[in-house]
Amino acid sequence: MRSIAIVFLALLGCSAPPIPEPEVKAPASDNLPRGFTAEEIERILDLSPLPDPPPDPTNRFYEDERAAHLGQFLFYETRLSGSGEVSCATCHLPNKDWGDGKKLGEAEGQMTRHTMTLWNVAYNRWFFWDGRADSLWAQALGPLEEPREHAGSRLRFAHLMHDDADLRRAYTQVFGALPDLDDASRFPPEGRPVPGDPEHPHAKAWEGMREEDRVAVNRVFANIGKSIAAFERKLVSRRSSFDDFVAGIREGDLYKQMELHEDARRGLKLFLGKARCFLCHSGPNFTDREFHDTRVPPLKGGKRLDPGRYDGVEKVIADPFNGTGAYSDDPGEAAEVKVDYLIRNGHNWSEFKTPSLRNSIVTAPYMHQGQFATLDEVLEYYSTLEGAVVNHHQAERTLVPVNLTEGEKRDLHAFLEALTDLSLDPALKRKPETPYLP
Ligand code: HEC
Ligand code: HEC
Known part of the structure; x- marks a missing residue:
């Protein structure tokens, strides 16, 4: 299935290299969770664990x-x-x-x-909703x-x-x-x-x-x-109950698998199948790290025509602080491949970056203008696409109404909740006394 997904993403114009794969064990063949096909298990293993954030060679001090x-x-x-x-x-x-x-x-x-x-910002490949920084x-x-x-x-x-x-x-x-x-x-x-x-x-x-x-x-x-x-x-947030569940699959540990409850398991199945979420929210940070047009209607009184990625492409190419520039610590091939091959296309109009879904339960409101106050509103939108604005003739084809029942929306909600890990060293949440280390 992975190859199918890659072909599919290539068709969408998504060329992001995946986050480097962590060294993880193949699943023990016994004790797999019931109710999932072999293909679904393979997709699930692609979603966890989340490794360390990828290196940034353009910043020599990224780990200093x-x-x-x-x-x-x-x-x-x-x-x-x-x-x-x-x-x-x-x-x-x-x-x-x-x-x-x-x-x-x-x-x-x-x-x-x-x-x-x-949260998990360092896993991104592009920054801002329109990716105007690399x-x-x-x-x-x-x-x-x-x-x-x-x-x-x-x-x-x-x-x-x-x-x-x-x-x-x-x-x-x-x-x-x-x-x-x-x-x-x-x-x-x-x-x-x-x-x-x-x-x-x-x-x-x-x-x-x-x-x-x-x-x-x-x-x-x-x-x-x-x-x-x-x-x-x-x-960084990467120790959610979903991650325990996947570790349990790899280790054949049924107790760990129990971290993901029945409703969230049904939600996971929908996420990978009928609800089509994983087509864009893919990989261990639940984003393809690229841009799509979800056609979400603008906020009342908000900016009506936001070009999104269409402007972002032009801006990141012109940015003197991009990875190929004089202030980059590695202006070589990797940075060039990223920026120099960017082409501004018609379909980039009103595309926005696919956000991670880890911890999304706590980051309301949602979307690039905060259009939706709750996750339930987001799910309702994907279910019906009611009010969707077709901004141009090259509209995103991946997006179709997925017609979820009330029960299915509850299950998907439970699955998103299982992607939560808010643990963080409290010392990071305040200003240190001095800017230098002793
Ligand atoms: C006025 C409120 C405000 C302030 C102050 C602010 N930001 Fe933001 N930040 C935003 C908004 C709004 C966006 C999205 C803007 C866009 O996409 O055009 C954003 C986007 C970001 C992103 C992109 C995240 C991603 O996933 O692409 C990062 C990183 C970030 N801000 C860090 C910072 C840092 C570091 C500072 C201080 C130097 C800062 N912000 C100051 C409001 C703010
Ligand atoms: C076509 C690609 C695509 C598909 C399919 C898709 N999403 Fe999204 N998702 C996005 C993009 C792009 C955004 C940001 C859109 C914006 O701001 O206008 C987003 C935003 C979200 C947000 C808001 C996150 C935040 O921090 O604001 C949630 C939650 C979400 N999606 C969940 C889902 C779920 C659940 C599904 C399946 C029912 C799904 N998505 C299907 C691309 C997609």
Whole structure:
């Protein structure tokens, strides 16, 4: 079946290489759970265990403990904003499962998309709903300068790293010396590129700088992103009762298999079959790591025509911080293959990234505009596709109404619930006392 699934995904234009397979035992032939065909068992084994997040060669510091510690500090640091009041945790709240519970994100201004959870974020291949960043570190640079989010500028942040003794110590321990930012004639207090607005004071300050100074500031900016990414990599969820069930299949351990109750088992069968969920929510993180158009109607009063991946492709190719760029630690073949072969296609219009379903039980509301308040509303939508908006003639063909009964919806809900693991070192949920490790 796996080969069929691969052919199928290839037809959909999904070329993502799978997350590296963990070394796991083949299932013991006795003691398989009853009610599943051999083909279904094979599909189930593809869904667990979830290995460590894949490496990020474009970020040399992705596993560096000191970088992750600094990144955690910066994640909660409100000085990393224009007003001194916004941090990443303003919208990605540790006690709201790294989201904000709102339909649309907001800080300095109102966003047009829903805040994504950071659970298992490091398994992704593309970032943001439209995939306009190709690494976790490049993603972090977006909100820092976005006027509706942190509303800051890279020069302001470089000065902060330079002027604050603790941050300076933490930074130099990991990344080496900072440029000499004391010379105000070369390094104005604020400045950043402002696409489409050359008269903006930030843009004028930035354009007035020497090229080599801009490169030096960009490097500090990129390193801020790399340290935050090293922190985010720790937000992993992979020990759910479903994972116990699958471990039980591999080990022939019936007690472990009992972790998945009858209703959730029926839901799993639907997930793999009639309900067609696994066609997109595939692999051990329950996402194909690519983009689809689920035709979900826009929020009332929300942005009507969101191009989604159609714009994302263009933006990630143009991003100076993408994996092929000057600030990548491995601009070689792997990064090139990822970005250089991207082609913007008509079918990309209003496609959004397939989210993981691990922990989705706690990350309401759902979809790129938070259109659905509950999982039951999501299931109702997939069941009937009522209100679906056909945005263009190349509509997603995988998506058809799957006509679920009330009982089937309850079973699918029970299965999604069985994908929950909220255990996490509580020390990650707050700002450390210092940005450096002793
Ligand atoms: C104003 C609220 C807000 C702030 C502040 C904010 N974010 Fe977000 N975050 C969002 C929204 C909204 C999205 C989705 C945006 C989109 O797709 O266009 C998002 C997306 C993301 C994603 C993509 C996840 C994925 O699966 O692709 C990551 C990672 C992330 N944010 C991390 C951060 C970090 C790190 C910071 C601090 C530097 C931060 N965010 C600050 C609201 C916020
Ligand atoms: C054609 C591919 C496809 C199929 C089939 C599919 N999904 Fe999705 N799913 C997506 C995409 C893409 C999104 C994000 C859509 C958006 O934001 O507009 C999504 C979003 C979701 C979300 C919201 C997650 C979040 O964090 O916002 C849930 C829950 C979900 N799907 C569950 C399911 C279930 C259950 C099934 C089977 C009944 C299913 N999906 C079938 C692609 C698919």
